[in-house]
Amino acid sequence: MVMACAAVLATVARPGHAGDEASPGWHPQVGFVQAGWAKETRSFTLGLVWPWQRAWRMGDGQWSGYWELALGRWSTSGVDGRDRAWVTQAAVTPVFRYRPAGGRSPWFFEAGVGLAVLSPIYRSPSKRFSTAFNFGDHLALGRNFGARGQYELSLRYQHFSNGGVKHPNPGEDFVQLRLAWSWR
Numbered sequence: 001m002v003m004a005c006a007a008v009l010a011t012v013a014r015p016g017h018a019g020d021e022a023s024p025g026w027h028p029q030v031g032f033v034q035a036g037w038a039k040e041t042r043s044f045t046l047g048l049v050w051p052w053q054r055a056w057r058m059g060d061g062q063w064s065g066y067w068e069l070a071l072g073r074w075s076t077s078g079v080d081g082r083d084r085a086w087v088t089q090a091a092v093t094p095v096f097r098y099r100p101a102g103g104r105s106p107w108f109f110e111a112g113v114g115l116a117v118l119s120p121i122y123r124s125p126s127k128r129f130s131t132a133f134n135f136g137d138h139l140a141l142g143r144n145f146g147a148r149g150q151y152e153l154s155l156r157y158q159h160f161s162n163g164g165v166k167h168p169n170p171g172e173d174f175v176q177l178r179l180a181w182s183w184r
Contacts, residue, residue: 026050027050028048028049028050028069029049029050029051029182029183029184030048030049030051030066030180030181030182030183031046031047031048031049031180031181031183032045032046032047032048032049032178032179032180032181033045033046033178033179034046034047034070034072034156034176034177034178034179035176035177036156036158036174036175036176036177037174037175037176038172038173038174038175039126040076040077040124040125040126040127041074041075041076041124041172041174042074042075042076043072043073043074043075043089043174043176044072044073045070045071045072045073045089045176046070046071046072047068047069047070047071047072048068048069049066049067049068049069049180050066050067050068050069051064051065051066052064052065052066052067055103057102057103060100060101060102061098061099061100061101061102061103062098062099062102062103063096063097063098064096064097064099064103065094065095065096065097066094066095066097067092067093067094067095068091068092068093068094068095068112068114069091069092070089070090070091070092070093071088071089071090071091072088072089072091073086073087073088073089074086074087074088074089074118074122076122076123076124076125077124077125078125079123079124079125085123085124087118087119087120087122088118088119089116089117089118090116090117091114091115091116091117091136092114092115093112093113093114093115093136093138094112094113094114095110095111095112095114095138096110096111096112097109097110098110106143106144106145106149107141107142107143108141108142108143108144108152108154109139109140109141109142110138110139110140110142110154111137111138111139111140112137112138113135113136113137114135114136114137115133115134115135115136116133116134116135116136116160117132117133117134118132118134118160119132120132122160122172124172127170127171127172128168128170129161129162129168129169129170129172130162130166130167130168130169131162131165131166133162133165134160134161134162134163135160135161135162135163136158136159136160137158137159138156138157138158138159138176139156139157140154140155140156140157140178141154141155142154142155142178148182150181150182150183151179151180151181151182152178152179152180152181153177153178153179153180154177154178154180155175155176155177156174156175156176156177156178157173157174157175157176158173158174158176159171159172159173159174160172160174
């Protein structure tokens with residue numbers, strides 16, 4: 001599964017070519033890998049980012065945003081406590097990002113709420129989701145680095161649940177570490 005995700009990422013996430021400048025928002029400009037930890041579950045996610053072509057100044061900072069498309073795998077102890085259970089996650093999330101210092105700071109804070117599909121429906125030894133369709137909301141603190149600021153590292157908190165649409169709805173909370181890189 002990881003190899004399939006990497007192949008899709010490599011195919012779709014190609015650097016821009018001559019002529020692409022006419023529609024920069026339609027091509028992903030950032031890729032990421034992410035690892036997450038919950039009480040009984042681990043996750044690994046690959047994704048692509050399409051930055052919005054707009055930013056807003058507010059006070060001393062700048063707001064911007066992006067669309068995120070993610071494909072991940074969750075691994076948890078099986079319900080019997082012995083075998084591993086695997087869940088595939090596909091998600092799309094609009095994200096708002098804030099940078100201090102008029103947008104020039106390497107530091108950023110972001111928040112997003114998106115839709116996620118989990119297959120099969122998530123079950124761990126202590127939690128059981130009732131739906132495949134869920135919401136994924138996150139908060140993150142991160143920093144850009146590299147000669148052009150082309151890399152970023154962020155620490156994230158992400159919560160998945162169905163928003164009370166159906167019960168049980170225990171939700172799952174992950175602490176995540178993300179490494180992203182821009183090829184523009």
